Amino acid sequence: MELYITELSKYVITLFMVLYVCECFAVFRYRDEEDRSGTYTRQNILMFLIHFSCFMVICFETGEMSYLFFYAFQQIVLFATVALFHVVYPRANRLIVNNMCMLLSIGFIVLTRISYEKAVKQFVIVAFSIAITMVIPFFVHRLKFLKSLTWVYAIIGAGALAVVLILGTATYGSKISYSFAGVTFQPSEFVKIIFVFFVASALYESTSFFEVFTTAVVAGIHVVILVISKDLGSALIFFMVYVFMVFIATKNPLYLLAGAVGGSGAAIIAYKVFTHVQVRVQAWSDPWSQIDSGGYQITQSLFAISSGGWFGLGLFQGTPESIPFVEADFIFSAIAEELGIIFSMCLILVCISCFIMFMNISMKLNDRFYQLIAFGLGVTYIFQVFLTIGGGSKFIPLTGVTLPLISYGGSSVLTTLIMFAIIEGLCMIHQDEEKEMLRAEKKKLKKLKNQKQREKTYIEDLDESEE
Template sequence: MIGNRVRQSFMLIFIFAITALGLFQMFMRINGTIPSRYMLPLTVMFAVIVAVWVVLCTFQRYSSQLIFFCVILLSLIGITEIIRIDHENRTRGSGAINAGMNQIIWLIIALVICAALSILLRNYRLLRKFSYTSMVIGILLMFSPMVPGLGKTIGGARIWIGIGSHTVQPAEFAKLFIAVFFAGYLFDHRDQLAVGGRKFLRMRLPRLRDLGPILIVWALCMGVLVLQRDLGTSLLFFAMFVCMLYVSTGHSSWILIGLVFFGVSAAAASRLFGHVQNRITAWLHPFDDSVYTAVGGSEQLVKGIFGLSSGGTFGTGLGKGHPGITPLANSDFIFSSLGEELGLTGILAILSIYLIIIAAGIITALKIKDGFGKLLIAGLVFTMAFQVFIVVGGITLVIPLTGLTLPYMAAGGSSLTANMILAFIILIVSNDAHKPQDDKLTDTVAMEALEALQANEKRRALEEAIEERDQRDAAPRGRHVFTRDSHPAAGAEEVSEPAETREFPGMDAEERPAASEGDSPAATDSTASGISASGSPAPDTPAVSEEATEVIDLSGERKEEQ
């Protein structure tokens, strides 16, 4: 373990060295000196990263540290490029000029939140108990931009809420809560979803009552996102839904069903919504003059393509390109900016880092034995991977632009914080997946023992309540109850029959036979029915009427004897 920590510390030092070298090179090229206003924030940021790593090693010591280092490296590369774009915007007199400083502050905030999460959430299985609560929170977050006075429309999409002078995109956090709900619900109903439905064209479909709640949640999310004109996030939610459904059931038919639903939805959206049609037109005809000059046309896309292509194999170098020409170069098109200054080599290296995170997440999902954790990791990892594909595919003309941003690298506090929490949830689950068997068994046994004790207390309280109710119901009727404790003939070595209460129709309470001290319950019962213990008719025994006799046993059930 000590050797691993030493190697990890050297990896962290290497990441800091790469970042410092990139910042130094960039500042010397654009300024000739290092601005003093960045010294303190960068120092605090590096100190917070080290502190969070120590917390992670202490409270999640078996987690996959490689994921943490990759996420930090991507975030620092993004901050370096954002600071560089700020300088160009300041020179040109347009665009954001403090996005880099804001990104540093947001990274510090995100890391502090994640450190607290790794301390408080020691067992990720607790999230399963709040599945439906997560559903409600996720839906409220999705609806929040629609509240008058709270939501803001930026770039034609109403997906923001204003908090003072800052804006937050609640859909970034909603995807985490919806993923927890999907994982909890699909885990609880995995058997019904897998084998409980009918077969249609060799595909087994689930029953509607099993799939109904999750379809309702998905429909609500889709409706809100379409109304907010944010089709990128709606596509992300739909893909996460299909992926987790496939992992839960193991039926590849769900992928085909998802593709059919996606095709129908895309065709309908392209006809019903003008902004969707504009993006498809810009994707199909980006270099057409009428499309390029139109409002909301392909100008941004074409500038991003030319910027990406100008980087060549090794790029122009940090500080030597012109990424500020492309609109939203520090957020939606930061991939194009990085491609211009780092070239194809740098872009492939960045995509390889994403691939390492995805591979580590898949390994965690395969190693974890808990079904809820497997579904949760699969959904979160696929969400991040699909988001990277959508962004890179949109900039390279593989698919239409959707408005999503590159995780960990694009400017934006909401995206950075939400994706950092996503990564730390994967780390927390990986801690359980990579934990040695002895420690894992100890934690499992402790949880099972606690649940067993709680269930035993509930069962005992229920039995006491039932016993009190039976005694209360039997007392006013004047019935004699034979119990093992009250019967003098019940010895230590013999077990008496269950307590019985007998009624003798046609007889008053004074005429009913009573058991003497020496009689056993069997003898008393025989006498009461007119038969002696030896099998002969008992003398002077009143005749029992032909009507039914009620027998009430300890469980309170009534039987009819003729």
């Protein structure tokens, strides 16, 4: 009986996921949030159906009914998140909230499958993080002085990274975390957001060569600290975000070309200087020749992805635990193995729909500062998705970054939730701009109407005087 349920569930879960993705892109057919309400409702139903179906399979496979209690707590948090955002911020973009909850639910499912203890810990962090991020859209919407803190962002960002470099704990050769009061943080995750605010505040008024050069120096300090810390994945994200934000701010393709040349040169230097970079590049170029050493992770990842097929082996039917650090760096491979290639492709499309909405909000904003913020956060998010999935599928060398909202890691999930909350605040600012434009247009029309009325009265007076 369990075998039949597991086998049937693969197709049902895949069908629900495909339908959810269709709704993700159906949203863009409509301009107003009110017209999208039906689509959002269907998304919520499909999300809860996927979550329920997966946990039913987990309970059947393990025989542990305690998973149902864990599932119930997850449902409460996810439902409360959707409902509270809708009630507290009725003008917020619901696609972002729905996709955020969908990605979190997938993370809960896969982490529960891999390690129940880590899934519980992740759930507690997510619940705490959501409570924090609920207030962020309000502050982003209300605080108007954020654009004037250029050097505050620079000092805080570089200082936080420098603290980790000096006092941080080395993890597999890289200093990426810092422990305080028994809690471990990865400051580079939070500095990503601060860095975006710095570049936006530096370039929103002026894009002169001096401004670009100044921001390049500060960005270079961030990147150099990360390189010395051997956190090359984060360094790459910072560099790419800076290059694309400068390009968008200046609309000068020469800066994009300079970034490409500089990035290529830095990559060559990193390969020459750092041994672990050489190991990763060699493992990427020919993992099969090092299948028992440096290429073990990537070969196991490729085995997992290929063995899943279109619909996956089914939950608890694969061997994701054979991949080292599968819950962090290679969680996409675990998803592909047990939930299938179609499900995994849909997951990528969900991430892309988030990015498109980020860009959509960025283009609609009139304020240059907020426009650059939305663009920078969008690039940060989608580039991290690309690095994680690309590294796990051997498209690019491994960089050691996590899949946002899905991989295990407290700093990563909190940072991504903050990014999504900031975008919601920017969405509310855009709606304020639209209201202001509409108010100005009405005032203009009213003034024009009054002018026409005065002209009409004047003509009538002339006619009466002639008579």
